[in-house]
Amino acid sequence: MKFVDSKTPAVDLQVSIGSLTLKNPIMTASGTFGYAKEFEPYVNLHRLGAVVVKGISLLPRAGNPPPRIVETSCGMLNAIGLENVGVDRFISEKMDSLNGVNVPVVVNILGDTLEEYREISERLADVEGIAAIEVNISCPNVKKGGVAFGTVPEMAASVTKAVKESCSVPVIVKLSPNVTDISLIARGVEEAGADAVSLINTLIGMAIDHRSRRPKLANVIGGLSGPAIKPVALRMVFQVAQAVSIPVIGIGGIETAEDVLEFMLAGATAVQIGTANFVNPRASEEAVEGISRYVADQRLQSVRELIGGLILAD
Amino acid sequence: MSQIQEKTQIIRIDRLTSDIVRLTLDAPNIASVASPGQFVMIRTGETNDPLLRRPFSISQTSSDGHFQILFKVVGRGTDLLSHCREGECLSVLGPLGSGYRIDTSRPACLVGGGMGIAPLLFLGKRILQNGVDQRPLVVLGARNREELQPLIDDFADLGLKVHAATDDGSLGHHGLLTDVLKSLDLGPECMTYVCGPKPMMAAVYLFCRSKKYGCQVSVETAMACGMGACLGCIVPLKKGGYGHSCSDGPVFDAEDLLWQL
Numbered sequence: 378m379k380f381v382d383s384k385t386p387a388v389d390l391q392v393s394i395g396s397l398t399l400k401n402p403i404m405t406a407s408g409t410f411g412y413a414k415e416f417e418p419y420v421n422l423h424r425l426g427a428v429v430v431k432g433i434s435l436l437p438r439a440g441n442p443p444p445r446i447v448e449t450s451c452g453m454l455n456a457i458g459l460e461n462v463g464v465d466r467f468i469s470e471k472m473d474s475l476n477g478v479n480v481p482v483v484v485n486i487l488g489d490t491l492e493e494y495r496e497i498s499e500r501l502a503d504v505e506g507i508a509a510i511e512v513n514i515s516c517p518n519v520k521k522g523g524v525a526f527g528t529v530p531e532m533a534a535s536v537t538k539a540v541k542e543s544c545s546v547p548v549i550v551k552l553s554p555n556v557t558d559i560s561l562i563a564r565g566v567e568e569a570g571a572d573a574v575s576l577i578n579t580l581i582g583m584a585i586d587h588r589s590r591r592p593k594l595a596n597v598i599g600g601l602s603g604p605a606i607k608p609v610a611l612r613m614v615f616q617v618a619q620a621v622s623i624p625v626i627g628i629g630g631i632e633t634a635e636d637v638l639e640f641m642l643a644g645a646t647a648v649q650i651g652t653a654n655f656v657n658p659r660a661s662e663e664a665v666e667g668i669s670r671y672v673a674d675q676r677l678q679s680v681r682e683l684i685g686g687l688i689l690a691d
Numbered sequence: 692m693s694q695i696q697e698k699t700q701i702i703r704i705d706r707l708t709s710d711i712v713r714l715t716l717d718a719p720n721i722a723s724v725a726s727p728g729q730f731v732m733i734r735t736g737e738t739n740d741p742l743l744r745r746p747f748s749i750s751q752t753s754s755d756g757h758f759q760i761l762f763k764v765v766g767r768g769t770d771l772l773s774h775c776r777e778g779e780c781l782s783v784l785g786p787l788g789s790g791y792r793i794d795t796s797r798p799a800c801l802v803g804g805g806m807g808i809a810p811l812l813f814l815g816k817r818i819l820q821n822g823v824d825q826r827p828l829v830v831l832g833a834r835n836r837e838e839l840q841p842l843i844d845d846f847a848d849l850g851l852k853v854h855a856a857t858d859d860g861s862l863g864h865h866g867l868l869t870d871v872l873k874s875l876d877l878g879p880e881c882m883t884y885v886c887g888p889k890p891m892m893a894a895v896y897l898f899c900r901s902k903k904y905g906c907q908v909s910v911e912t913a914m915a916c917g918m919g920a921c922l923g924c925i926v927p928l929k930k931g932g933y934g935h936s937c938s939d940g941p942v943f944d945a946e947d948l949l950w951q952l
């Protein structure tokens with residue numbers, strides 16, 4: 378690995394997510410960065426603010442049948458079906474290499490029931506090297522007829538509470554955009570004790586092959602991500618940042634430092650880069666470099682000056 | 692694994708037919724470590740549409756730091772690539788995946804259909820470089836003479852004789868590649884190295900199974916990242932669950948896959 382580029386100016390890029398301090402606001406999004414190791418050939422991982430690993434469930438999941446991904450205009454649909462090795466194998470097989478990369482690790486968790494969320498959090502509670510837990514609440518609650526936890530404020534709040542009670546690290550709740558009023562959900566999880574919210578998860582979409590008259594994904598529907606969703610994500614970050622006082626982490630179609638600036642102006646304290654990692658594996662590190670240059674060029678005291686700095690009227 | 696992301700310059704463009712193109716790229720760091728069956732992910736344009744990189748097999752490398760890909764125009768990404776000019780630069784990730792496992796102790800037979808022929812040239816070359824008692828047999832199929840002839844010429848340059856099959860009979864056997872395969876004396880213990888459309892690979896695998904030949908196939912799936920991060924590129928395995936074609940493959944032992952025969 379290369380040393381930190383000495384040309385990068387020393388500027389204050391620190392941001393705080395609850396009790397966790399990140400050296401810069403750039404994180405990678407769950408499910409788009411593997412377990413970080415995959416990106417070691419391309420990225421100086423220690424230069425990132427944090428990495429978020431693929432969503433972990435209590436038991437291993439095989440995921441959905443193929444095809445699982447399809448490209449759409451300026452974006453892609455995925456129906457991976459939350460394939461993962463399960464919490465026990467995650468701890469025994471993945472944590473060692475994650476601890477080796479010298480970057481804060483955020484573990485993304487998911488479950489079918491409240492008890493599952495609680496149990497995963499308990500198992501992760503004592504594991505060395507976990508900087509925070511991000512809770513994916515876009516999953517269906519099997520005990521409530523499959524309604525996604527993240528679509529009902531009370532259910533979102535109860536998951537948040539369960540995870541908060543089971544661990545001591547900061548808890549980030551990742552919001553689903555597939556709701557009528559995302560601010561309501563954000564307020565619900567804030568009251569339940571969330572240290573931060575991250576948004577947005579993918580927008581539910583669909584693609585059809587008119588020649589075969591079949592859906593392009595075996596699962597029929599999937600999650601839309603990439604530049605196509607950026608305007609929706611920016612709007613939701615803007616609304617949520619005004620509705621809550623905990624930090625907001627912006628996600629959705631971010632590729633460059635300019636995108637990061639826009640999300641921070643809309644009210645995000647930090648951001649996550651997702652689909653862009655597939656297109657340009659160096660996207661996250663390049664965003665760090667770009668933001669660093671911007672803060673230096675603009676002679677800002679710190680990157681934090683940007684948060685919520687949107688000018689609405691003169 | 693020594694994968695890298697490289698800005699590569701297009702050294703040469705050969706238009707083999709109206710829709711089959713061969714690009715020669717200057718990428719010393721990729722060419723020097725690539726092995727047969729591995730692939731690269733190429734950005735086909737500078738804009739966000741099409742967004743994702745496209746996977747292509749490495750069809751040949753040279754000692755002066757170049758490698759080639761061979762592709763057919765089937766959609767927007769390949770159309771964009773086919774309109775590139777010599778001297779232009781492309782962003783390439785690679786070499787990716789695990790390729791063919793060359794078994795030097797067994798006679799080799801390379802079986803390629805359509806664009807699946809691309810990785811086999813690299814493989815044939817490497818097998819010859821390794822030094823073998825028996826030259827590999829080569830069986831190639833395509834739609835017609837126009838498509839197949841330029842690809843056969845590449846193998847002829849290596850001194851390899853090609854047994855051909857075409858859908859329209861304009862070159863070699865009129866019909867299936869597996870008919871040609873059945874008519875050849877492959878010898879016992881043969882290892883077949885296969886790449887092509889799924890139905891063709893399934894037929895070749897069935898034949899190999901009946902003869903107790905080894906069979907390695909290169910599978911094609913949709914891919915978003917090519918490096919094990921998106922989990923989109925799965926293939927069902929016989930033992931249950933899925934393999935990831937970009938990292939566990941693209942070359943699999945045909946025995947390990949779940950075939951719909």
Ligand SMILES: Cc1cc2nc3c(=O)[nH]c(=O)nc-3n(C[C@H](O)[C@H](O)[C@H](O)COP(=O)(O)OP(=O)(O)OC[C@H]3O[C@@H](n4cnc5c(N)ncnc54)[C@H](O)[C@@H]3O)c2cc1C
Pocket residue numbers: 730741745746747748749760761762763764765766767768769770806809810910911912913914941
């Ligand atoms: C590991 C790997 C190696 C590959 N190596 C090669 C190679 O050496 N040479 C080569 O030509 N191709 C190769 N391919 C296939 C190649 O990646 C696709 O043809 C390409 O991605 C199509 O991109 P596009 O934007 O032109 O088409 P898209 O716009 O993505 O698709 C256009 C249409 O073509 C169909 N389509 C997609 N792929 C294919 C295909 N392979 N054949 C026929 N129709 C298709 C789609 O379903 C769609 O209807 C490889 C694929 C993989 C996974």
Ligand SMILES: Cc1cc2nc3c(=O)[nH]c(=O)nc-3n(C[C@H](O)[C@H](O)[C@H](O)COP(=O)(O)O)c2cc1C
Pocket residue numbers: 406407408409431432455457459485513551577578579601602603604606628629630631649650651652653921922
């Ligand atoms: C292939 C893929 C897999 C994903 N897996 C997860 C996951 O396991 N857990 C999760 O919370 N979000 C997951 N996401 C959502 C992303 O983390 C992110 O919220 C979303 O893709 C929007 O950001 P982007 O446009 O930058 O990709 C996944 C996204 C993609 C494309």
Ligand code: FES
Pocket residue numbers: 913914915916917918919920921922923924935936937938
């Ligand atoms: S293509 Fe992304 S994991 Fe294989």
